[in-house]
Amino acid sequence: MVGANKSFKIATKVLVYVLLALTVLCMLVPYVWMLSSSLKLNKDVFTFPMQWIPAMPRWENYADIWTRIPLGRFIYNTAKLSVIVTVLQLLTSSFAAYAFSKLQFRGKNLLFLGYIATIAIPWQAYMVPQFIMMRSLGLNNTHLAIILLQAFSAFGVFLMRQFYQGIPDELCEAARIDGLSEYGIWARIMLPLSKPALSTLTIFTFVSTWNDFLGPMIYLTKTELKTIQIGLRMFISQYSAEYGLIMAASVVSIIPVLIVFLGLQKYFVQGVAASGIKG
């Protein structure tokens, strides 16, 4: 009886591992294929059965992509936008969140409700008037347009406020008695304490700005302003048969996100989990 139970348990374990291993394989194969193809000549990309490790890796692919398209320019543009948007979002969101969680003022609840309500409104529903507005301000084909659209997020305020709610009010009270101004409390107490929330928001904002596609597609039509996503897509349709080059450029476009992700994935996963629970 006990033996049967035990072998049943082992069988379940084996099944679990087989299922998981298969899924891991499905998830990983595209990247491995990407990496492997990025080191091949066009004619070798689709040889079947597949040659996972190319006999003669073509490292030139990684040199060529920089001259075929202004890849460096695209990466610089994207990095610039991602960093500026992230910094602005962190500052303005945590600043506003402090007032919403620790200060009393008229209209607080109504204002916060407004923030939450607008999170649910899809951006795609007002992207057209936003574009018209930006154009009439003369901001289309500027990076400023993208920055202004993404730097002031309701989601950021919501996320930071959820975190600040968990910090005891007594801490702020004590600081006030010690003579710290509200700005001082924000800078010296709330910010250092909210590192996990700040990290979560940093990753979310950085990654989504880095990967943003529709925004830059609408606003940035000049080549020298384009971001890596738009540039990569242009490259793909322009050189649709140069598989090795396309895959090399794809690998390059993923690396920064991979680094950010691996470095901070603990916070990332926590952030997702937290936003899920609060739902």
Next chain:
Amino acid sequence: MQNETVLGTKKAPGRRLSKGFRDHLIAYSFIAPNFIGFAVFTLVPMFFALILAFVKWDGANPMKFIGFDNFSRLIKDTTFHKALWNTIVYTVGVVPFTMICALALAILLNQQIIARNFMRTVFFFPYVASLVAVAAVWNFIFSPTMGPVNNILHLITGVPIEDLPRWAADRHWAMFTVILFTVWKNMGYYMVIYLAGLQGINPELYEAAELDGANAWKRFRNVTVPQLAPTTFFVLMILVINSFKVYDIFINLFAGADNQLNDSTRVMVYQIYNTAFRSLDYGYASAMAIVLFLLVLAITIVQFRGEKKYGQ
């Protein structure tokens, strides 16, 4: 800085500003940087969208108020109906498929398992990886005659390659391919939400069920499912809303230009984008956007009700 005004424990007679007013001013100064930007670049366009839906405008000539004409035009517009239908088909495909995969993975990963963190990372990474890049790989892997997928299928089943699905290139399979890709790309995200939900379940509930002689299925059915109801509602809500907002996945999964999107893969946001930025019919595009917004709003309301009912 005059800290005592903030603290405000003692009355400061003769000050020009009352303590309450100062406190309010300080609080508003915290909110202002975010709120001003948010109001100008988000709230104003939101209201502008409402107005635009009732006008005819090409962006150059004067606006013309036309009442509900844009909406009555929508009711007759078969291209828009098709786009709406495609969006619904996509949603109906993506939502249950993602939920089942995400929950199954979360349950498997919630056990004592070797390399759990590694797997969590692997499943989650497609969610953050650049869409353009991973869509390009999918296009190659699923390319009809040369791609490894069809070559492997050919080896396994013996069906000639010409008779195998042409995936994204085939109008009958295109939608399925997009759904498959979406699930692959996003399920890690929902898996993490489910994992958090699972970890919030009190283990005593399982112990009690086990004492009552409940087998694994019964424990899942009577403990896991009801305990996860709030998580499930949350996941359902964002999945449906995100499916209605989809556009970038569609244009990226079809390797060439978006004119390759045939009528079986044109979704609502594509229609809005095209009407506004290609046909310069801003009013009509905004009417479509209002329909999109109303649909999302309706879903949100239904799901909030559901959350209230099943949430606790």
